[in-house]
Amino acid sequence: MTTRILPAVGDPDAARAVLTLVGQLPDAEPSGPVADSTRLLDTLASLAAVSLDELPDVVLVHERIGPVPALELVREVALRFPAVGVVLITSDASPVLFSAAMDSGARGLVTLPLGYEELASRVQAAAQWAAGVRRHLGGAAEGGPAGPGGTVVTVSGAKGGVGTTVTAVQLALAARASGRTVALVDLDLQGGDIASYLDVQFRRSAVDLASINDISPRVLQDAVYVHETGLSLLLAPGEGERGEEVGERAARQILHALRGRHEVVIVDCGTHLDAAGAAAIEAAATALLVTTPDVVAVRAAKRVVRMWDRLQIRKPEETTILVNRHQRATEIQPALIQRITGTRIAGVAVPAHFKELAAVVDAGRLHDLDARSSVKQALWQLAGELGLVTAAAAQPGKEPARGGDRGALGALRRRGGGR
Template identity: 40%
Template sequence: MITVVIGAADQSVAYELQAALAEMDGIEVQFVVDSTPELAAAVLRLDPDVVLVHDQLGPEPALQTVRDLSLRRPACAQLLVTGSADTNQFSMAMDAGARGVVAFPPAYEDLRVRIAAAGEWAHQMRRILAAPAEGGGMPGGPGRARVISFTGSKGGVGTTTVATHLALDVLRNLPGHRVCLVDLDLEKGDVSGILEVRHRTSVADVAKVSQDLSAQAVGDAVVLHESGLGLLLAPVDVRDIEAVDPQSLREVFAVLRHQYDLIVVDAGSHVTPAQAAAVELADEVVMLVTPDVLALRGLRRTITQWENLGVRKESDVHVLVNRVSRQSSVSIETIRQLTRAPILSAGLPAMFRRLEPVINSRAPLELRDDVWWRALRVVGQEVQVVPGGGTAETPPRRDGRRRSRRRGEDAGQATLEVVGILPALLVVLVVLWQLALVGMTAIWSGHAASAAARAVSVGQDPTAAALGEMPGSMAGDLSVHTSGDAVTVSLRVPVAAPGLASFPGGIETTRTVVMEP
């Protein structure tokens, strides 16, 4: 199946292209747009195989849009639709990055051949870019780095710690890998604090020159950590934040994808234009939550805002539960019921006291607890950060010996605490059952009062008539009172089951007696 997005401001052009493609087997038109901004958003969101761009599409020049999309989606084949398919037009389209030119109005067979060729090229490019690099490298290979964005449902859930430690661990276990950590928590970026890095350049500096961005400019802004990790850090001066907008970030990430094998992004916990761009551009998005109500509310709120902005659907977000322990009041199973987003099976253990020394000393690699690193590697495998099936060696102690595995070392690992919710579930069931008994008591009381009123009207015993409408186990809880032309029946509500016990008082029902002539 070849997927196609059409960009044409003229509705007649769009209709004719869509109608022609609808008659072709194996071709699906995903979206039709009438402006260049909408076309860019649709291509980035849907990642089609082929894009048809009408040369009259605006407001930005169509060839400029082709050039931009070729940088952001290198495996997407673009065809320029034009009414003047001369040599000059063809040459300009090729220079911009298009795969060919389609004359309008198109001949059916010519359009079919060009779409098929463009689709085959796109599929082949995807296979090449998805193939592992030589030497067991990452999916994506050179020229197509994998981008993983980590976000937090609220502040303090450990987003920066997890993103930084995972990037360092990948680099430690794949020494030849090129890894870059980008800090897009622009207002409160803490990556430089965790790694004790001083910097004068930041992501804002490259954003300011994004209109004429070069690999050299990005390379000069990246700070090289002693571990070999590349760092593109948040600006020190809060006034520089305004320079970091979605358009500039797209240009920056397009260059970074060609320079690195893996890009890890700390996108912070606040929904900003920069965070939205990082979420939209990422191959995988991981939302960190902690097992508490505030974090779960933040998860729901953030994903709703992303969906409203059209940058990421809930089903395309991975949820990672951090600080899980057997004492957690909210289980992973409970979180799973509150969101449609897939929950990563590798929850991270609650081990802040063991992480605190290395965070304060700004030396993450000094942490020798293998439980933490193993959990991070499982997370990496689930989101395809590290090669599937690979296992890293246990970090050695400072004296060179392997750390022995202690019994109970994984006490903080995430488990499905079903037993923990059983008491609350039982309480809910008991309350519902008791409410049902209250309702049934009210119904029986009404039936008994009506029977007693009829009995009085014909000169019979009202108590006997009322008892005749009652279950035998409820007879002892019934009382009948006659006053003038009215009959009142009082029936006590049973506790747990009829005949066992009753609440004091009762449900009273009064019926008017209509005397028979």
């Protein structure tokens, strides 16, 4: 079987050396090298737009590639193009770098100066891994789209009680109603309660995937709950202390697997930043930060934005603020919040009409929120702004009532057990 190899090498002399050796590998079909990270990502994106089969099997990333540093580029390729095996070429053979490369998504590491045997071994392993991923993605008709991966949107709260989970759930419902395949992930690992908002009893959670190195479609299917709305739910553990089992590497692998099977992945990161949430926020196409227009919440939002920047998780200008419970008469308006935080501001603000939500939240059936709700209309409009709905965007519609107890008492009764 032919192995298509795309080298990403900035230095001309290094590029010639890599091409010379790659050309000697059996059944290798090397492409001309790309000279920088931007060209590599653009090339992969254009190939993926044609077909999954057009992507190279292996990408070789040289340590001196730029302008994006090599490890960051490895992470970006692994997240955006999960069917491509990435091999890092480096002069640093230390265990620390090896661990960092693996955490970033590399499938192998080759040390300089290049040796034929080592390069052949790493390329072969990466190509075999890529072929396995493509076989899984090729079964898209069984439960998800093939391709470079779906869009990831994270939803975080500036502080508790600002409406993070309601926002995440409604964005997911809007995307699903427009015909997209959607995964809703609860990465608020200690306090997340998406299950209660959607009347779900299910014992599996993200923790069940934390120790698995290769998350196959079958393994993913066992951990995901398919909701009556069609959403694929990956829940937080019932025992909050177990959330520590989901670290950065596990979060990346989980998102990688979900993106391969869904067009949209919405991640509720809660208000507490941990390694898993940081990995999700860093990888997301859109990082949404929810705040309310009051002094305490806006100060908290500013602290969060600065923390993400200090930790190099997300730059302020790459963060989008959503103002929830907005009132025209309030002194703090979205434009002021944008100036204070240095972020982008969502084009829609969610009105302060919590009474519309009270009944469905208490009943644990947020998916039954009436289409006339101004809160629902605003959040579904936001989904359109973020590109989460198809061209013919769905209008908010009320799901038909389904049997069983209704109201808060019924919800409490139903949550007594679990699968």
